[in-house]
Amino acid sequence: MNIAIVGAGRRCRAFLEAISRCTFEDLELKVVAIADKNEDALCVRQALKHGILFTKDYNDLFERNDIDLIVELTGDRQVFNDILQKKKKSVRAFDHRTAQLFWELNRISAVQERTEQELVKAKSLYNIFINELMEEDLMIISPSYQILDLNETLSSKLGFKPKELIGRYCYEISHHQDAPCEGRDHPCPLRQTLRTGKPSQTTHVHRGPKGNELFYSISCHPIFEDGEIVAVVEISKDITKDINMQRRMMQQQKLVSIGRLAAGIAHEINNPMTTILTTAMLIQEDLDSDDPIYKELQTIVDETLRCRKIVDNLLDFARQTKPSKEKNDINKIVMETINLTKKEAAFKDIRLGYDLAENLPLVHVDKGQIQQAMINLAINAIEATEGGGKVTFTTRLASSGEAIEIIVSDTGKGIAEEDTPRIFEPFFTTKETGTGLGLAITHGLIEQHGGTIDVKSRMGEGTTFTIRLPIKKGEEDVH
Ligand SMILES: Nc1ncnc2c1ncn2[C@@H]1O[C@H](COP(=O)(O)OP(=O)(O)OP(=O)(O)O)[C@@H](O)[C@H]1O
Ligand SMILES: [Mg+2]
Incomplete structure (x- = not known):
């Protein structure tokens, strides 16, 4: 559509700008002529530069055949009326007020477009931040405990897609509860942040799939809008290793x-x-x-x-001195332990069994120390088991292939859940005549060999201690 403009001042400049920003799908707007009685008016030079026809008399415009629309931008009502009377029927005309409406609409859509662009940018930054840079679990939660968003790290841990969890309650997802968390092990940091309006932090203790303790550091940060908390960002980090x-x-x-x-x-x-x-x-x-x-x-x-x-x-x-290590056959040490403890077991009518893996690599250990560690475990197992029960020794290669596992399990009374974290503490005993040093010594000895010792127990069913001794590279000679 070819346009002629009458009036080359401020309004003309705004109109030209609006046109240059516009993209109409089926309409190509083109300014072909500008008229102003003042040849020094604001847009005259620009018009000439762009090859647009300029005339001091708008009457020149009515004779032309290449104009579809005349836009009056002088602000003078009489000029517009005159244009309406003189223009050809096929030519349309609108005045400065209609033009103003046009560039206002245009400005709004430009702002909207910018805001949308900014939103897209912000959204992609947000996605990069929460899904790629953030290694911790992140949830954005509403003040009514509903999940507004969460990152992929967390949703994949939970085995869902983020959109399957959005809208559900955080306590339902994290703790399988039907009410917000509370109590000593599960104080709710979200509730505290909502109450105080300040960030809060707490540690939650969870049970892993194997009954092991998992520690999570949870922090909450409020998001305000017009002075009100509209959401809380909750970040939780697994600090079990620490x-x-x-x-x-x-x-x-x-x-x-x-x-x-x-x-x-x-x-x-x-x-x-x-x-x-x-x-x-x-x-x-x-x-x-x-x-x-x-x-x-x-x-x-x-x-x-x-x-x-x-x-x-x-x-x-x-005497926990440096172990003096030599290549040793773990199965031999186990058999010697069984020999040394079989009298005590027989005295209580307890069977001693074993299941020893063949072709285990020899390991560099202090035989006396490993023997002592195993005797301590064996004696504890015998002491915890009633007549007719059984204590079993097992050896095997760890699934990683980098350690040998020695397992001492019994069918005894088990360890109370609240005692489990304390059994390796020196002087912790539940026995009248115990010193509480057996497991503390055992723990120390295994650690000195770069190994680990774990326990799993169920009250009334029995206890299993697992020692893992590393096989260092170059020590894998099979006996
Ligand atoms: N196999 C087991 N079954 C049940 N409880 C066990 C077993 N092993 C250890 N415990 C628990 O752990 C505690 C600490 O064991 P530890 O060997 O350190 O000391 P103790 O056996 O009590 O004393 P000491 O070894 O000096 O005779 C025991 O008192 C017992 O409560
Ligand atoms: Mg003991």
């Missing part, structure tokens, strides 16, 4: 300090105790075993022996 590492370090530090303390006092106590023991036994020799004093002395002997056991264990602890 917590376990911290625990191990604390355990190690405890072991070191107890070891030092033990080394200091054990020898001092051993001598007087030997004196007490031998004196009590000597007096017993002169007495008849029915004598009541004989029995009192027996109590002294028994209790002194118990003290000696504690001191011996403490000394074992203190």
Whole structure:
């Protein structure tokens, strides 16, 4: 459509700009002529530069055949009326007010277009941020606990597509509950952020598929709109590895300090105790075993022996020196352990069984130390098992092929859930005559070999300890 403009001032410039921005699908707009009685008007030079016809008298426009539309932009009503009267019937005309409506509409659509472009840009940045850069689990949650959005890291962990989870409640998805979280293990950081309007952080303890503890650090950050919280960004991070590492370090530090303390006092106590023991036994020799004093002395002997056991264990602890490693056949060590503990087992009518993998590689270990670790596990298993029960020793190559697993399992009473995290602590015991050092020593010995020890237990069903000893490269000679 060819356009002629009457009036080359400010309105003309706005109109030209609006036209240059417009893209109409089936309409090509082209300004072919401009008329203004002032030849210095704002757009005259621009018109001439672009080869647009310029005339000082708008009457020249009515004679032309190449004009489809005349736009009056002088703001003078009389000029428009004059145009309406003189123009050819086939030529359309509109005045500066209609023109203004046109460029306003155009401006709005330009702003909209810009906003849409900005939205697309923001959305793609947001997607990159939450799905590609963010390794943690992220959810955006409404104040009514509904999921507004979540990242792919989290949705794939949950086994869904993000859109299948949007709109559902966060507690339903994360905790399979029908109400928001609460309690010591599950304080709700979202609730706190909604209450205080400030970011909040907490740690949740979950159970993994194998009953293991998983720790999640959860932080919530509010999003405000007009002073109101409209959503909360919740980021959760699996910190199980960090917590376990911290625990191990604390355990190690405890072991070191107890070891030092033990080394200091054990020898001092051993001598007087030997004196007490031998004196009590000597007096017993002169007495008849029915004598009541004989029995009192027996109590002294028994209790002194118990003290000696504690001191011996403490000394074992203190002796946690560097292992002197040699190539060893783990199956041989297991068989020797069975031989050393079979009397105790037989005494309680407990069967000792074994299932040892063939062709295991030899491993570099301190035989005495691994033996001691296994005896501790075997004795615990026998102590926890009733007559008629069974303790089984298994060896195998770990599925990774990089470690040998030694498994000691029993059909005994099991370990209470609340005790499980404490059993490797020095002095933790549930037995009347226990020192609580057996597992602490075992743990220390296995760690010194670069290995790990885990426990799985169910009350009333039994307990399984798994030791993993690494096979270092170059040590894979099969015996
Ligand atoms: N196989 C097992 N079955 C059930 N509970 C076990 C088993 N092994 C260990 N425990 C629990 O772990 C605790 C700590 O074991 P640990 O060997 O360190 O000390 P203890 O056996 O009590 O004392 P000590 O080894 O000095 O005789 C035990 O008291 C017991 O409650
Ligand atoms: Mg023990």
